[in-house]
Amino acid sequence: MRYSRQRELIYETLESFDTHPTAEQIYLHVKKKMPSISLGTVYRNLNLLVEVGKIIKVDSIDSSSTRYDARNDEHSHLYCLNCKKVIDIDLDFFKPIDAEIKKEFGFEVQEHDIILKGICSDCQTN
Amino acid sequence: MRYSRQRELIYETLESFDTHPTAEQIYLHVKKKMPSISLGTVYRNLNLLVEVGKIIKVDSIDSSSTRYDARNDEHSHLYCLNCKKVIDIDLDFFKPIDAEIKKEFGFEVQEHDIILKGICSDCQTN
DNA sequence: ATAGCTGCAAAATGTTTGCGCGAAA
DNA sequence: TTTCGCGCAAACATTTTGCAGCTAT
Numbered sequence: 001m002r003y004s005r006q007r008e009l010i011y012e013t014l015e016s017f018d019t020h021p022t023a024e025q026i027y028l029h030v031k032k033k034m035p036s037i038s039l040g041t042v043y044r045n046l047n048l049l050v051e052v053g054k055i056i057k058v059d060s061i062d063s064s065s066t067r068y069d070a071r072n073d074e075h076s077h078l079y080c081l082n083c084k085k086v087i088d089i090d091l092d093f094f095k096p097i098d099a100e101i102k103k104e105f106g107f108e109v110q111e112h113d114i115i116l117k118g119i120c121s122d123c124q125t126n
Numbered sequence: 127m128r129y130s131r132q133r134e135l136i137y138e139t140l141e142s143f144d145t146h147p148t149a150e151q152i153y154l155h156v157k158k159k160m161p162s163i164s165l166g167t168v169y170r171n172l173n174l175l176v177e178v179g180k181i182i183k184v185d186s187i188d189s190s191s192t193r194y195d196a197r198n199d200e201h202s203h204l205y206c207l208n209c210k211k212v213i214d215i216d217l218d219f220f221k222p223i224d225a226e227i228k229k230e231f232g233f234e235v236q237e238h239d240i241i242l243k244g245i246c247s248d249c250q251t252n
Numbered sequence: 253a254t255a256g257c258t259g260c261a262a263a264a265t266g267t268t269t270g271c272g273c274g275a276a277a
Numbered sequence: 278t279t280t281c282g283c284g285c286a287a288a289c290a291t292t293t294t295g296c297a298g299c300t301a302t
Binding site (some may be wrong): 253254255256257258259260261262263264265266267268269270271272273274275276277 | 278282285289292300
């Protein structure tokens with residue numbers, strides 16, 4: 001994979017978010033620094049970065065469009081239904097369960113797609 | 127909500143699957159018994175059934191299209207990366223974690239979107 | 253020089269919707 | 278008879294792709 005200014009900007013932008021943006025949101029943000037960039041390029045580079053494991057796809061936060069995450073180690077998400085904030089949490093919480101599932105179902109867990117939806121601490125203060 | 131033969135068939139078809147089919151798959155199946163049915167009707171009725179809580183939407187099994195599930199109590203899924211089978215499992219496994227998360231993050235968990243991907247027992251016997 | 257990457261526009265895919273007709277209450 | 282649901286086709290939203298020109302190596 002060859003260097004490109006577009007890809008660098010896309011990655012930097014994604015890193016600067018803590019909200020797991022959509023391709024469209026990344027596009028709008030990058031466009032401010034490089035007005036000529038196209039949405040197709042954003043999609044192409046996000047897919048490339050996912051392929052080489054530099055970033056992660058997060059499906060199912062809402063069903064309409066895919067979100068991306070610059071944190072590339074396995075982890076899970078808390079999604080606040082009120083303020084739409086996404087909080088990263090460690091997988092350590094869930095690791096003990098893998099063994100239980102192996103025992104009960106003989107199923108060998110390899111990946112965790114876990115999103116817990118609810119109300120974050122900031123939104124409970126009333 | 128008024129009775130319709132189409133909706134009845136769609137629901138029966140979904141129930142008969144144990145693989146959490148897409149709208150398209152349900153459509154193709156129902157079409158055999160009622161060739162005049164349209165894909166739009168399938169989508170409309172699936173959305174209706176989700177709204178009244180008779181069925182459930184399962185996002186994120188694969189990112190392309192939404193899958194549906196006739197089991198309408200909260201539960202989680204094991205997805206076999208080899209044979210693409212979906213196994214339902216109880217949420218009881220994860221319930222204790224809600225309390226831990228409340229303690230550590232002050233986050234009040236309300237819904238669980240959990241898909242564990244890996245290799246099922248049938249596919250391990252190589 | 254020559255891959256590989258870009259912008260652009262068109263296409264592909266999945267889902268929703270407006271309309272006029274037919275069926276359930 | 279009135280209202281809701283249907284089939285159809287068009288519209289929409291998101292993502293992918295073919296192409297001709299530009300850019301990093």
